[in-house]
Amino acid sequence: MPPVLSIQGLTTSFRVDGVWRPVVENLSFDVGPRETVAIVGESGSGKSVTALSTMRLLPAANSRVEGRILLQGRDLLALPEAEMRQVRGNDVAMIFQEPMTSLNPVLTVGFQVAEALVYHRGMNQAAAEAEALRLFERVRIPAARSRFHEYPHRFSGGMRQRVMIAMALACKPKLLIADEPTTALDVTIQAQILELVKMLQEEEGMSVLFITHDMGVVAEIADRTVVMYKGLAVEEGPTAEVFRAPRAPYTRALLSAVPELGSMAGRARPMRFPVVDIVTGGSDQPVEVPDTVAAAERPLLEVSNLVTRFDIRGGILSRVTGRVHAVESVSFSLHAGETLALVGESGCGKSTTGRSILRLVPPSAGRIMFEGKDIASLGRTGLRAMRRRMQMIFQDPFASLNPRRTVGAALAEPITVHGLAGKAEARERVAELLRKVGLSPDMASRYPHEFSGGQRQRLCIARALALEPRLIVADEAVSALDVSIKAQVLNLMLDLQAELGLAYLFISHDIAVVERVSHRIAVMYMGEVVEIGPRAAIFEAPQHPYTKRLMAAVPVPDPARRAMRRGLSNDEIRSPVRAPDFVPPVRTYREVAPGHVVQVAGEEWDRA
Structure with missing residues (x-):
């Protein structure tokens, strides 16, 4: 049968500075x-x-389009x-x-x-x-x-x-x-x-x-x-x-560069992604990251019953008409050198949890202990000093960088603002930071738009490292990146963790990436942690229905599964908006294995 669409010798060019530059060249397929x-x-x-x-x-x-685009024999x-x-x-x-x-x-x-x-x-x-x-x-x-x-x-x-x-x-x-x-x-x-x-x-x-x-x-x-x-x-x-x-x-x-779900079975520690040369196809062998978790020490971060809600106001008097229950009674701990991944769908409270820990949004209740100090009790000066030790990498690196400032100035700013070095020494530290994240020191004079997406994310990592923190909250730090760039940035983060003993709170909805880089995993749904435990326990023996649903939805790079039918679900993510007088139900948890804790599923999961 003749093809429905036949593209023959397609070349598409754009005029830039008076010169036609091809972006698609001699492409043909049916x-x-x-x-x-x-x-x-x-x-x-x-x-x-x-x-x-x-x-x-x-x-x-x-723009200029050349060649032939035939739709059922008609040249469009x-x-x-x-x-x-x-x-x-x-x-x-x-x-x-x-x-x-x-x-x-x-x-x-x-x-x-x-x-x-x-x-x-x-x-x-x-x-x-x-x-x-x-x-x-x-x-x-x-x-x-x-x-x-x-x-x-x-x-x-x-x-x-x-x-x-x-x-x-x-x-x-x-x-x-x-x-x-x-x-x-x-x-x-x-x-x-x-x-x-x-x-x-x-x-x-x-x-x-x-x-x-x-x-x-x-x-x-x-x-x-x-x-x-x-x-x-x-x-x-x-x-x-x-x-x-x-x-x-x-x-x-x-x-x-595509992480495959289940590929970490039998491995105790996170593992670097293999790096393949695009020209030759040669690949290095992925290696396990050295163990840097200081398990004997007191946890670096302890979160107990964290609650964050946002008021919804309406009417002439701007009364509270409802509340967004973004984070509800979340508890976990994180050791130095460890990666705890927060996973779940959009709106489950992952990012709000990370921002609440840094007090970028004010928590409504609960306790956050960092290096043994209660963050909620800190005043403005104390919080500013504490934030030297806790940094955040945001999802969109371009929005995180000032387009009017060179990257050198952006990296030097936190160093000089916190009084850690003078201008001359700050320039030296900027050069060292750029080298540490795999960039050249002479790039300090460039502006953010002169870098690729992967390079901009490396710059954000360099800026997070500028104050020598012990904890980094990585909020969807690689979700906007292409697959090979994502692998490079994740390898960099793993190398820096091994070298500096960093603790990562790794926020992501990419389950396959999480399996590769994390020590422990917390699964969030509707603002609550429904399951938390070691990576192997979560992936090899998931207990909560929502965790199982997340695992089953991950696309697997295996064409043999293409004929499989998952069954079409029409479920939407439920709204976290509640009435002002809503009282959350008391949740119960059970420990199914050492460190592996699961929320006892309620009626909403029996119906799911």
Whole structure:
């Protein structure tokens, strides 16, 4: 059968300073009927530009698309814009990475889907709304009728992505282009969206072009895979073959950098990621990180019954109408040289826990002891001195750095503000910090925009180390990074821990990464720790239903599992907003093994 989409010799260039610079070069591949083809590669490889070129959504003023893009034999590049507008939505539909920016915040989700039906299929408003409601039910939006007239901000990320899929399916396209549709989602929501796409593809008989940088997702969904690097297709073939015997060094580098769930079985300590040379494909052997945990000493950090709530005010008198129970009675300890990972979905309270420990947000109750001192009792001067010993690495490195200051000035500032060194000595310490995180001292004169994402995160790590802390709270510190850059940054963090005896509170929703770098794990749900224990105990014998659900949702980079069906769940993460007079239930815990403690599951888990 002829392909649904045939891309032949595609070259896309952008005009920069009057010069045309190609970002995709001579790319060719086909997507057959009912077939799923994945384009995989890191940021800047040309994946999304390929999708935008196919849809002809690039600005004509400074972009140039050459070659042929054939949709069922019709060359899309030769069509006038009026005809191309009919192709978009009718024959080819696209789902973008961030659904919130794709939906109009001032229009209801039902109206927006119905609008596409009125425009493309000529329906009247009543028929369009009836069809839109049917589509909502097709993509398994719970209580579709009651939610039809709600606005996008009332939906979770996963449900907003379902709305986008409903809109994409509105006109029964022959080809669905999905551009990183699960990257911004939690692992359980990602599993739901992947299962939904596979199910709808079977029902509708459409072809899918799936763009991602996650090799686990590729293994779960793709029949064939195209690997891109710097605008070029370096490898193409059946997904099983690409995974079993990758030919290109870059493909081997991508696969080796993907942590596989269960790979740490039998290992007592965290393990470095293998580093693969992109040019030669050669790889070093991953080694266990030396044990630096000072178990005999008193814990460096002790958190007891931590509670953090945020008031919701409304009305003329701005009375408290509700509270967000972000963190509820959380307790744990952390030793020097140890990594404790906090895992869970967005909104479970992980980041608020980290910020509460540093008193970046004020805790409502509980006790935080650091180096034997109660942080809550410290005044402004004492807290400032204490923060020299506790630092934080944030998720977005670009937002963490002042764009108007050189990185040298940003690194020197905490050293001089705390009076640890004069300007001359501070410059020397900045050079040493840059070397420590694998950067060159002469980079101190550059600005943040002159660095890559991975380099900016290294700069944030250097700034966190500037005051020689004992504890670092790493809040999703690598979630925004490409897979190979993520491996490099995590290796750096593990090396620094071994060298300096740092304690990490590692906040993440990436379960496979957590397994590789942590000594102990605390699983959070709805502001509460539902299970905590040594890494091996949590991964090899999870006890709580939520922990098991998280583990089962992790995509595994094994194409043999592609035919597996997980079953589609329509569950949304419950809201942590409660009435002002709400009293949280008293939770009970049991120790199932030394150090492995589990919350006794209540009625909500019996129903789950």
